[in-house]
Amino acid sequence: MPLDAVCLRAVVDELAPQLTGARIEKIQQPARDQVVLLLRGSRRLLLCANPNQPRIHMTEKQRDNPSQPPMFCMLLRKHLTGARIVSISQPENERMLELEIDTHDEMGFAARKKLVLELIGRSSNLILVGSDGRIIDCMRRMDFAGDAERSMMPGMFYRMPPKQNKLSVFDAAEDERRALIAQADRAVPMDKWLLSAFSGLSPLLCRELAHRCGGDYERLDSCISALLESIANGETAPYILTRDGAPFDYSCIAIGQYGSAAETERFDSFSELLDNFYARRDRLERQRRRGSELTHYVKTLRDRTAR
16 A cells, blocks of 8 residues: 555656745644645645655645644754755655755755655655765664664764665566566466565555466566556556545556456546545544444443443
8 A cells, every 4th residue: 555666656757847946935744754845835745754654745635733843843944944846756766755955054055955755664764864965864763773784863874775685677677577577486376476576566566467467477578568668658647446435545557456346536646646545544544443432432331231
């Protein structure tokens, strides 16, 4: 469900023309793992580093803010208020984004800083990096008790997440890809093998590729080529998958693996899709939690009455 590298590329392509040259007027942190950049023209950019729902998109939803801004929010305000976004990029087709921002340093001189959003599950983070490549601060600090090569502490040099020991589905040459497919273990389900062999593909896309080629390894390379070609040509669209009216996943391509067991909703933009998907999921989760509380309360009263 979290943004995979393929869907994230489509989001970046959509956001780039909206963000390039935009000025940051205000900065809010409505939740511990959420930051909202208020841009000129009453636009809101949400950057979420929640491990269960990391994402970035424009949002129409107004969120309640704490009476006392968190320290990280105050630091971002100090460095980025009034700054201008120069570009947004997806380094090396990973699940991360870099916002390059023209601002000023402590002495008032022009400086270019980066706001890096890492969308990698439990390690999701939002990091402000100075023009010298050092971390100014981050949403989640991690010292040497974690990865010694990636200490996420102020003053340390920022390093990208370590690469997976897999072939990148975006960067691999056709010959490399075909050679890897030829060596595939046919006893392993195709979607499981794809997930273990290539980086950049989510479980949903792996299952969809296996569905499209009918589990035939001879057709797999052509299916991957067709997918990559459609992505390169910008032939992506935002889709939400629902079951009995409840959203359970989303994608940047049409999904056919579920057949009639799921419905597909198409949206005008990925920002609209992500805003809608998580708002509906949060509402359903609140209803489920409230229902569980009521059930527990009624059972308690019933047991008390029986005693």
